[in-house]
Structure formats: structure tokens, C-alpha cells
Amino acid sequence: MTRVLLAAGIGVLLFLSYLTAIRPAFAVAYALGGLLLLAWAWPRLVARGVHLQRSLDAGRSSVGEPFEETFSVRKQSRLPAPWVEVQDLSGLRDYQPGRVVSLGKRPVLWTSQGVYKQRGRVRFGPTQVVVSEPFGLFRRQVRVEALNEALVYPRIWPLPELVVPASQHAGIAPRTGNWSDYPPESSGVRDYVAGDSFGRIHWPLSHKHGQLMSKTFEQPLTADVWVVLDLEGSVHHGEGLESTLEYAVSLAASLCVQVQENGRQVGLIATDDRGTLIEPSRTGRKDRALLDYFALCGADGSLPLARASVWEKLRRLPRRAVAVITPSADPAWLGSLQSVRAPGAALIVFYLDACSFGAAGSNLSFDLGSETELYVVRRGDDFSRLVSTRDAVRLV
Known part of the structure; x- marks a missing residue:
């Protein structure tokens, strides 16, 4: 608006100068016009x-x-x-x-x-x-x-030490889900040593190198903990950092970091639209893959936890403990959880109370049994102060 008024004023001044033929008026008009042109060009040049x-x-x-x-x-x-x-x-x-x-x-x-x-x-x-x-x-x-x-990445919180069944302590092997129950995998070759069985000889490489070569084997790596993260979109509530989604992701990331820092292995199964499964690894690359996934994942799953393919995957995987993180108030997933229980394996549930995040409707009433560790997480809770219970729980 200022530029328009200035241009209009210069025009009026020029018009009056021509009518009156006053030389100072011409000088002022030309000076103002030059100033306007300079002001227009200055920022463009800079x-x-x-x-x-x-x-x-x-x-x-x-x-x-x-x-x-x-x-x-x-x-x-x-x-x-x-x-x-x-x-x-x-x-x-x-x-x-x-x-x-x-x-x-x-x-x-x-x-x-x-x-x-x-x-x-x-x-x-x-x-x-x-x-x-x-x-x-x-x-x-x-x-x-x-x-x-x-x-x-999501915020990593300290968690209370998880309870592990006594059968998983050193020197005691569970009858199901133990790494020794799974066949070894070939991981490389070495020079033949007297006493190696013929079944260990790698004949193609032996022929290539002109000497006997024996296969080396490793036991398949098993996860001490499998984390099941419920990412069905309809069960999550709240906004921003104060939402069940952010609490669930932060809780899953914190749990994975704690397990890894204790020298144990951890895998992840998520109920997102891709059915993500991240298996444990002997290298740090998968550790980074877990955090990368937690940084980018969203609640884009369409199947409820009870109907997701996660349970079928768990039945085929060796496991010592299963940790479920969900805000779902549908009790149908409890039966699916019990179906993957293995002798000596721990079941841990982190239940996010969706009502504390603004969800409408009734809370979940359930009895997980005496061998399942339950942690109820509400909005504003300090993860390091979570207390487990093994009793029947009714959220009100």
C-alpha cells in the first residue's frame, strides 16, 4: 500500500509540475521517482x-x-x-x-x-x-x-527387570523352544581334521582345493524374547506423544534395548499392514533395524490382534518368552496368547489402558492366569515404576 501511495504521489507531483512549470517540483518528482526505482532494484541485486x-x-x-x-x-x-x-x-x-x-x-x-x-x-x-x-x-x-x-527414535525408558520362569535360568533347559531342539546350520568350512565324519566333508570344495574340507556348524539363533506389537489402527487413541501408539512404540523399543543390554536376543512381530517380522541377529545390524523400524512405524494395521498372523508365526519359532504390547480391549486375543504358551516359556503382557488416553467404552476385564506377568500402563505412567500382577484384573 505504501508503494502504491508513493507512486501515486509522484504521478500527481509530475502532473502539477507540468501545469505550473515549477522547476523545483520537477526536481522533487524526479528524485522521488529515482528513489522508488532504486528501492525496487536494491533487494533484487542483493x-x-x-x-x-x-x-x-x-x-x-x-x-x-x-x-x-x-x-x-x-x-x-x-x-x-x-x-x-x-x-x-x-x-x-x-x-x-x-x-x-x-x-x-x-x-x-x-x-x-x-x-x-x-x-x-x-x-x-x-x-x-x-x-x-x-x-x-x-x-x-x-x-x-x-x-x-x-x-x-522413540524415547527409551528404563523398565523394571522382567520376571523369567525358573526353568530358563542357567543350567536348566525348557522342553520346548530350546535352541538345542533345533538342527544346526552350516556356517562355513575349515580344513579336515582327523576324526571328522564323512558327513561333514564338503566334497565340491574339497575337489576344488585338492584337499579335504569340513563343514562348520552353528546352532540356529533363538530369541530370548519375542515382542508382539499391536499396530491395529482402530484400537489406538490419543494424540501426539500422549497416545497409546507412542506409548506402545516407546515401550517396545525400551523392552528391546533392555533385553539386548542384558546380553540376550530379541525379535519383533508387529501387526502392521505388512506383517513385519524382525528376527534376532548375531550382529548389531538387526539391533539397528529394530530401532529404525520403531522410528518409522505407524498404526496402519487392519486386522485385530486376535486374528492377526502373529500367532501362527510364533508357533513356528523357538521362543523362551513372549511379550505382548496392546491397548486392545477385545478379550479374544487372550485365547490366542495362551495357544502359543510353551512349557517353561514366559508370557508377559503390557496392557495400555486406552480409557486413560480418551477412548470411550468399557475397559477390559480378564484373568491371565498365575504364570503370566501383567503390566497395566496408563497415561502419564513412569515406565520404570511399572508393577506387575498375576491376579485377575479388572480395569475401572
Whole structure:
């Protein structure tokens, strides 16, 4: 509006100057016109040489952890840039790193801190630079598409030590689900040693190398704990971090980390739309695969927990303990859980009380039996203070 009024005023002044033939009026009109033209060209010339760089120190990229960004803005034009605004277009909640700076010969640097508020792929950028001339009449916008990206994992909480049946302690092997009950797998070859059976000789490689080579074997790796994560979309309630989905994912990630830190193996079966199954591994790659999955997964499953294929998968897998994480109030999944019970194997249930997250309807009333560990999780609970019970439970 100011630009329009100024242009209109110059036009009126020129018109009156022609009518009155007053030379000072012509001088003022031409000066104002030149000023308007200069104000229009100034930000365009400066914006062409403005360069922005933003670098990210991702820190420990998990929900609730801090991060830091460093911004650097410089210009190549010789014209001064008294007003340059940097605007962040990332849309990150509660994070506004932009500011207004004045550029001279040296670049302007500043840092901005924030906290991860959501898991998943977090993008920092694009960025918009707005250049204005000293009079504030014209602006020029430059969009910088460069992005920094961080994969943010769910928050890892300390958990109480899980109870494991006595039959799983060292020196006692369960009758079902023990690794010794499964045939060995060939893992490589070595030179033949006197006493090796003929069945161990790898004849093709022996012929190739001109000497006897024997196969080496490993027992198939079994999970000490299989985590079953219910990702059916209709059973999850709440919003953002205060939702059953985020609590369930954070709980599953915390459980997997605790099991791994104790030197045991852990696998995952999820009821998402792909029926995800992540088996344990002797290397750290699968450990990272678990966290990567927890960072990106969503409640996109369509089948209820009782009808999901997870139970059929569990029956075919060796197992020492099964931990189910669900907010489902449908008691049908209890029968499916009992169907995969193996002698000496532990059953653990983390039940998320959906009503505490705003779900309507009645709570679940169930009796898991004396050999099943139950943890009831409500909104606002501290995971490290969860207490298990083996009694019949009615949530009210």
C-alpha cells in the first residue's frame, strides 16, 4: 500500500509540475521517482548474492533429546543489506530458529537449540531468506531448498527387570523352544581334521582345493524374547506423544534395548499392514533395524490382534518368552496368547489402558492366569515404576 501511495504521489507531483512549470517540483518528482526505482532494484541485486548454510548437530536423535543447528549467512553484493530475515519452513513444533540480521562484509553466524518432539524422519529446511532495502518498500524472497535430515527414535525408558520362569535360568533347559531342539546350520568350512565324519566333508570344495574340507556348524539363533506389537489402527487413541501408539512404540523399543543390554536376543512381530517380522541377529545390524523400524512405524494395521498372523508365526519359532504390547480391549486375543504358551516359556503382557488416553467404552476385564506377568500402563505412567500382577484384573 505504501508503494502504491508513493507512486501515486509522484504521478500527481509530475502532473502539477507540468501545469505550473515549477522547476523545483520537477526536481522533487524526479528524485522521488529515482528513489522508488532504486528501492525496487536494491533487494533484487542483493538477493542474488545471498548464501545461506545450515548445519545440524543431531546429538542423540531420540524423542526428548536436544539438537543444535548452526546458521551462516553471507552476501557477495557490495550493496549493504541492513535487513535480511531468515525464515525456517520446516514446520517443527516449538522450534523457530529464524531471525533478522544485517549483512556486511563478514558472514553472520548463530546457533539455535531445540528438542525432538516427534519420532520419524525429521527434516530441517527448506529455508526462506527475505531481503529488504533500507526504506522497507520492496522485498525479495529467496528459497533455499537444502535439507538436513535426522531419523529420530522413540524415547527409551528404563523398565523394571522382567520376571523369567525358573526353568530358563542357567543350567536348566525348557522342553520346548530350546535352541538345542533345533538342527544346526552350516556356517562355513575349515580344513579336515582327523576324526571328522564323512558327513561333514564338503566334497565340491574339497575337489576344488585338492584337499579335504569340513563343514562348520552353528546352532540356529533363538530369541530370548519375542515382542508382539499391536499396530491395529482402530484400537489406538490419543494424540501426539500422549497416545497409546507412542506409548506402545516407546515401550517396545525400551523392552528391546533392555533385553539386548542384558546380553540376550530379541525379535519383533508387529501387526502392521505388512506383517513385519524382525528376527534376532548375531550382529548389531538387526539391533539397528529394530530401532529404525520403531522410528518409522505407524498404526496402519487392519486386522485385530486376535486374528492377526502373529500367532501362527510364533508357533513356528523357538521362543523362551513372549511379550505382548496392546491397548486392545477385545478379550479374544487372550485365547490366542495362551495357544502359543510353551512349557517353561514366559508370557508377559503390557496392557495400555486406552480409557486413560480418551477412548470411550468399557475397559477390559480378564484373568491371565498365575504364570503370566501383567503390566497395566496408563497415561502419564513412569515406565520404570511399572508393577506387575498375576491376579485377575479388572480395569475401572
